[in-house]
Amino acid sequence: MHSIRLITLSLLLVSAVASAHTRLSGSVPADNAAVATSPEMIELAFSTDVRLTALSLQDASGATFDLGALPTDASSAFAIAAPALPPGQYTLGWRAVGADTHVVSGEVHFTIAVS
Numbered sequence: 624m625h626s627i628r629l630i631t632l633s634l635l636l637v638s639a640v641a642s643a644h645t646r647l648s649g650s651v652p653a654d655n656a657a658v659a660t661s662p663e664m665i666e667l668a669f670s671t672d673v674r675l676t677a678l679s680l681q682d683a684s685g686a687t688f689d690l691g692a693l694p695t696d697a698s699s700a701f702a703i704a705a706p707a708l709p710p711g712q713y714t715l716g717w718r719a720v721g722a723d724t725h726v727v728s729g730e731v732h733f734t735i736a737v738s
């Protein structure tokens with residue numbers, strides 16, 4: 624009887640933690656978007672304040688593009704100046720630490736179309 628109640632309690636705790644987990648709530652360009660021109664800014668929005676700990680931008684050949692220094696302040700929205708990018712497929716990799724100290728990471732894929 625006691626063990627069942629303990630299991631139920633720990634399942635409830637796990638789901639409460641999971642629902643509080645920070646996630647990427649949006650980006651510009653959006654994931655899987657095709658844009659006509661090189662974006663001047665790359666924007667990332669999160670469901671809670673985070674500290675960005677890594678950002679990388681790669682094209683389909685694996686070449687990397689410098690995005691400058693990471694923002695140092697915690698925020699739920701970031702705008703990062705992007706270099707002029709030729710048409711192609713890009714992967715933006717990000718990693719962040721949420722307010723709950725969990726590390727979250729992901730990728731945003733976008734294409735700059737040949738005009």
Ligand SMILES: [Cu+2]
Nearest residue numbers: 644645723725
């Ligand atoms: Cu979390």
